[in-house]
Amino acid sequence: MRSLRIIQALLLILSMLFGSWAAGQESLPLHKIKLPEGFKIELFASNVPNARSMTRSPNGTLFVGTRQAGNVYAILDTNRDYRADRIITIASGLNMPNGVAFRDGALYVAEVHRVIRFDNIEARLDRPPHYVVVNDTFPDKRHHGWKFIRFGPDGKLYVPIGAPCNVCDRGDPFATITHMNPDGSGFEIFARGVRNTVGFDWHPVTGELWFTDNGRDWLGDNLPPDELNHAPKPGMHFGFPYCHGKNIPDPKFGRVGKCQQTTPPAMELGPHVAALGMRFYTGNMFPKEYHHQIFIAEHGSWNRTLKIGYRISLVRLEDNRAVSYETFARGWLQGQKAWGRPVDIEILPDGSMLVSDDFADAIYRISYTAR
Numbered sequence: 001m002r003s004l005r006i007i008q009a010l011l012l013i014l015s016m017l018f019g020s021w022a023a024g025q026e027s028l029p030l031h032k033i034k035l036p037e038g039f040k041i042e043l044f045a046s047n048v049p050n051a052r053s054m055t056r057s058p059n060g061t062l063f064v065g066t067r068q069a070g071n072v073y074a075i076l077d078t079n080r081d082y083r084a085d086r087i088i089t090i091a092s093g094l095n096m097p098n099g100v101a102f103r104d105g106a107l108y109v110a111e112v113h114r115v116i117r118f119d120n121i122e123a124r125l126d127r128p129p130h131y132v133v134v135n136d137t138f139p140d141k142r143h144h145g146w147k148f149i150r151f152g153p154d155g156k157l158y159v160p161i162g163a164p165c166n167v168c169d170r171g172d173p174f175a176t177i178t179h180m181n182p183d184g185s186g187f188e189i190f191a192r193g194v195r196n197t198v199g200f201d202w203h204p205v206t207g208e209l210w211f212t213d214n215g216r217d218w219l220g221d222n223l224p225p226d227e228l229n230h231a232p233k234p235g236m237h238f239g240f241p242y243c244h245g246k247n248i249p250d251p252k253f254g255r256v257g258k259c260q261q262t263t264p265p266a267m268e269l270g271p272h273v274a275a276l277g278m279r280f281y282t283g284n285m286f287p288k289e290y291h292h293q294i295f296i297a298e299h300g301s302w303n304r305t306l307k308i309g310y311r312i313s314l315v316r317l318e319d320n321r322a323v324s325y326e327t328f329a330r331g332w333l334q335g336q337k338a339w340g341r342p343v344d345i346e347i348l349p350d351g352s353m354l355v356s357d358d359f360a361d362a363i364y365r366i367s368y369t370a371r
Contacts, residue, residue: 033332039286041366042364044077045083047087048361048363049069049071050071051066051073051357051361052358053148053277054277055101055102061122062076062354063102070095072090072092073089074122075087082348082365084363090107091131095111101149108149110148112142113136113145115136115149116131118132134183139161143163143165147159147162148200151182153207157182158177159177160177160198161175161178162196163196163241166217169241169253173189176190190209191235194240195215195241196213197213199277199345200212204282206320210228210280212226212227212275213240219251223244223248227266228267229263238263238265246265246268267315272302273298273308274309275297277342277356279295281353282347285350286353286368295313297356300341308333310338310340310342311329312328332357340360340362341358351368352366
């Protein structure tokens, strides 16, 4: 009888856990997401607290950083059904470990003040190795201190250093995009005048850098726009804090003619939409009109009377120029209440797209089926 009671208790616990998990799946109203004809959105992983930036290893492990949770996760889809089978916390208690990048079997993680590395991580997911410090010379300012990182086609690790303020002029290394060798050496500033980028990618043909940048706050509901920028070479200056958007001098730091001395955005985005992660579409699943176009995760506004953003946008290019800006996926904002906030985008080998959501603690998969 005692064994029976133990078994019954275990079954009850399992049913409660499964019921809680299932309720979590059903509580996300994915039916409210509006997509173009032929596209669909499904849940790839839930219960991923504060899911932010993503990177994927060649073996298929998805690594996810966080900003508020202080954790880094490894997500496994072992049966390749595009639903997560395991979510493993491989690091915790870190200082805003937003950025993650994978190279040569090692996971690179960006905290506010440093970049660390977990070697041979996939062989040790259940018992992660102690990290190696790659570079710990970054400022410790937490305002815009969380970082998005990626390896560029030149083999260097690109690391932004945001402005430690709403708007200020603190000089180098703030408001820049930097890069360095994988071992942390050769640190250099690549671009200046960048208030806070949390997403960048390289054009799959030209190899040139494109990045999002968040506009300053407290200039009103409709000023300034967020930005999509294009940096085909090092040494460019993108305006902050002197000039916002294409030609909006800052009330304090702007000077006559300064906007003409800096590089304007390739595309002005919505005001205060918080444009974060971006990716060129390099898969083959989506229709040809989406190939080599830019998808942007807009986290959503806070410094605005009426909220906007909370969506995936699409910027179309022609002859390496941004020519249009439109909404691709919407519905995380219902009226003036948001149930989700997109953060980052990752393209899977089959051509489908992952989208992380740090508000709903979820990762979605968007796919296309021809009709």
